[in-house]
Amino acid sequence: MKEMLVKNLLANSVNQVITIATLLVLTPLFLHYWGDQRYGAWLVMVSIPLLLAYADFGSGPVFANHLSLKMEDPSENPEEIFWTGLATQIAFCLLTTSAFLAFMFSHREATGNTQLTVSICMTTYAVLGVLATYITGCSRAIGENHNYTNIGTAIRGTEIIVTALALNLGGDEQTLATSLMANRAIGTALIFLKIKTNKQIFKTGKPKANLGLAKHLIPDSMSFALYPLSLALMLQIPINIINSNFGPVAVALYATTRTLARVPVQFSNIISSSLWPILTKIIGVKEDLHGGAKIIQQANLAIIVFIIIFIPSGLLLGNYIFNLWTAGALKFSPELFAALGIQAGISAVWMNSIMKTISTNSHTRTCLTLSIITILTLSICDAIASEGMTSIIMTLIAGEILMLIAAQYRPLDRKKS
Template sequence: MNGETPTGSVSSSRIDSGVLRRILHGFGANAYSQIVTIVIQLAGVPILLHAWGEQLYGEWLILAAIPTYLSMADLGFSQSAGNDMTARMGRGDTQGALAVFQSLAALVYGLAVAGLALVILLVALLPLGHWLHLTSLSTSEVRWILWLLVAQVLVKLADGVNHAGFRANGDYALHVQINANTLLVQQVGMWGLALSGCGLLVAAAWFVGVWLVATPAVALLLFRRHPVLRPGFVNARLAHLQGLLRPALANLSLTLANALSIQGMLLVVAAVMGPVAVVTYSVLRTLTRLVVQGIAAITHAMEPEVARAWGQGNSNLVRILYLRGMGISLALALGVGIALYFLGGLVVAFWTHGKVVMNAGLFHWLLLAAFTTVLWQSAVSFLKALNRQVRVAMWFVIASGAGLLLAYLLLRWTHDLAGVGMALVAVDIGVGVYALLLANRLSGLHRSYAS
């Protein structure tokens, strides 16, 4: 998985029933997860605006954005190890998969504890409330909210180890469904607390409490369903993860780039224009991201099967999965994008009960950015399945950082939120061309695999 290349086709152009069944189950689970995400996003905005008001809700968005960077605390190993384990299971190397699993668990748990300790210290020392223009919360409240939200992210990070185990054993769909249900419970509970008069601190405590229960419970389910994976660190060795270092760091880079592009832009808007502008940007970005979320149900379902086929040396199936995934994704994104173009204004007015005014310039640029993201996201998902995403990840980080700078300058110069959308489109075009060229070559569309 880390250095070998499939040497040829070992099957016909048809996808066998077992692979197709897992893809369909994965697609169904991802579709359900996306529906849950959409419900959370669409329902959450009017509920929290009503319960907390625009200022306090904007401050929640700002605080909740900060800990997302800690989702990178596993250094990208969870995704790479999951794909490596899937390839090993595909060729019957169960002992190798177990060794990688236990090594991953030791690494992630250790990094989560270290990350929590570091953040506790930083939050206690830095004047974050002043830097982020938070006026509704005391310094003590800001610190406690951030500590709890950080703890939630790190506990959830440990669930990435569970996901690698389910994924490697062909049970990807089950874990996706469990994760979606957990998120739904988390969000609905928070809405109830907010409507009952509770503030941000109680909401943050609820967030971490849900995952403190869910993560160990899901681990127990994994070991019961798939006894080939056992808890403990007996087989854990640093050497088991050394071959995954480069793709893991590439995954880390992709996560960083996504955080810069999504949450980083939100923080740029907050720094230049304040919490009210953050709400407008967040609402329109959430709506236009429906284009991207729709294709995630397809690409994520394909990814484990691409990894399995790659591990088996089935180059023909690898190519078929890539092309079909790309074609379906583009068709779906085009349909959703056209619908949003004509109905976006009505949706925003209905969704927010008129509390958020449509910024047409920003909306159209964000919609274009979402579609350009779709053009290359299937390619990046394909590269991740093969653990061959190193070069595109480096380029994505550079482009995303440049995009933040461009957005900041445009906002300072024009004081128009549309500048953020322009910056996002520039990033997507720059990354997209390179990602598509690399994926086409690796899939065999250029007659050979790159090593």
């Protein structure tokens, strides 16, 4: 167990370092080549298509969890579970993306061909990411999560090169979106080809889905989808609200400051991604709720200590770092950084706390509560947006606090899936 945790920590640490590096490297590149207004407009343009990273309605994590929970059960067929999950994902993704792209096509005269092309490419990019995440999740069942995470890390690293080349060569939004889509397609294909060689899962090599299993797990999937969708909405919808009220330059400032302030969330992701396979075994298989809760408490303590150090340090050095990072293209706002840092810190803790429910498919009540909080929070943000950006962020902080409370639900009444 400890060896698995160490391997996962190392793999996820590298993955999150690359994620942070991607954001930190690409932001000044966008500002240099496109300027703050065009960069802000790009963020708005891709915000809705990227929401389709959750077009599978939560089926991926739920089926991956089920595979991990049932892998050692001789009466279960892991190959059938894998293919059923993949088929369910593809069906949901086709349904959701078809509806979205049909809407974009019908409004192409109002939005323009550039928006349509970017929407098609970034929607495909998001869906390919969904499939890659599912396969990586399934690798937990065979104790190979760290290897698949490393492949995903390598592909994410190439996104820096692809984006830098597109910007340096004078590529427009359509060129960049197409390049990112092609890069993601290659990565997803590599991950799929790797898992197909595993004999623990694929014993016959014949794709076969089980409709009965799909019907059994789809309700869990639909409720789970509310968690990542809530998280995505809290990230993407404020961009559209800010753009509608203050314009793309304000979006660029908000997104750039948020990138810096959300470093604690990336730190939290290292811990939560590494703990997911462990918690599945401890809580889901051994049903040791106390042991699982203790691990999460220790992880939360590490996150809180990091946040306490990070935010004051950021305020102290923020102006120097921000000006150096953006080459003076944007002006550092201590108030905005502090508010976004607090929001990110609360978010990091509740995202880690909720692992005790989502790692074992015992999440329905919690995820439903999160979705209600998200809708109310974003509705209030939209209503008070004219009061200023600070009002929006303070509302988001209040929403994150409510999510933290909701994430404390303990799955004592978990039903075995």
